Amino acid sequence: MHPKILAAQPLVTELKKELRHRCEGLKNRGVTPSMCVVLVGDNPASLTYIKNKQKVCEEIGAHFKLIQMPASIAAQDFLSELNKLNQDPSVHGIIIQLPVSESLKALNIPNLVNPEKDIDGFNGVNTQAIYTGTTNLKLLLPCTPKGIINLLNYYGISLDGKNVVVIGRSLIVGKPLSMMLSNFNATVTLAHSKTKNLKQLTQLADIIISAVGKSEFIGSDFLAHHSSQILIDVGINSFDGKLTGDISKEAQDKSLAFTPVPGGVGPMTVISLIENLITATENQVKG
């Protein structure tokens, strides 16, 4: 049997329709949802990610603004610009595009954005809900984990009682994702570069989620023989000039289902961000 491809597109199309409708509702009340991306420097990968966000934002009828700052900006000047955005009532969602430049590395970046405008869902005020066990995906939660759980839900893949191995423990993906999966009653192993016998762990998993950032990292030897495992590929890598994930074709072929790259987790992350923008705007309008 061929593995199922867990493409984001059908769900993204549904969500865009819903978000366009919610955006229209806000406009009818005189408010155009507006997001602002703060980019420090001119990292080309960041510029590509930002373009993807802008496209979906404008497709649903919301307003998009990019504020670019020089890589050499002093922390004090950066904070003062950010403060203006935090207080500007015409801006409903703010993203600080990561990574930031060396000059700002000492700042506590996730907590600098006003929690009400924190559409990346990184501020401690918002992440707190994850640690206290929420399963409410309508909250301002980190976009990649939220997108992955929504995609699994859409394809009818239950997490209840499943063994899930998440590889990669970043603050934006692995850490919040592992906790959110646990909130949905999965039994989660959070693996990283110091994990021993990783393949033995993945071979026992029902679902393997790779957020490592290495092309072909997951070979077919990471999988069990029974072809009943689900593979979620978070990785975005460039290999031979092509965009690839972390999961090899051989591993995909041996799975029950997998998310493609491109067309899987990436678009789910972007649509979750725009959903957060609409939710944040609705919350701010309510006061």
Ligand SMILES: NC(=O)c1ccc[n+]([C@@H]2O[C@H](COP(=O)([O-])OP(=O)(O)OC[C@H]3O[C@@H](n4cnc5c(N)ncnc54)[C@H](OP(=O)(O)O)[C@@H]3O)[C@@H](O)[C@H]2O)c1
């Ligand atoms: N599709 C999307 O929407 C989306 C969103 C975000 C990120 N990404 C992509 O996802 C990938 C990961 O990014 P990230 O920011 O989450 O993570 P990251 O900060 O790049 O960290 C990589 C993680 O992988 C672990 N790792 C590295 N080598 C390993 C190995 N040999 N065995 C096991 N674990 C290993 C590291 O372990 P240590 O902690 O021990 O160093 C670390 O936790 C990148 O390709 C990124 O571009 C995609």
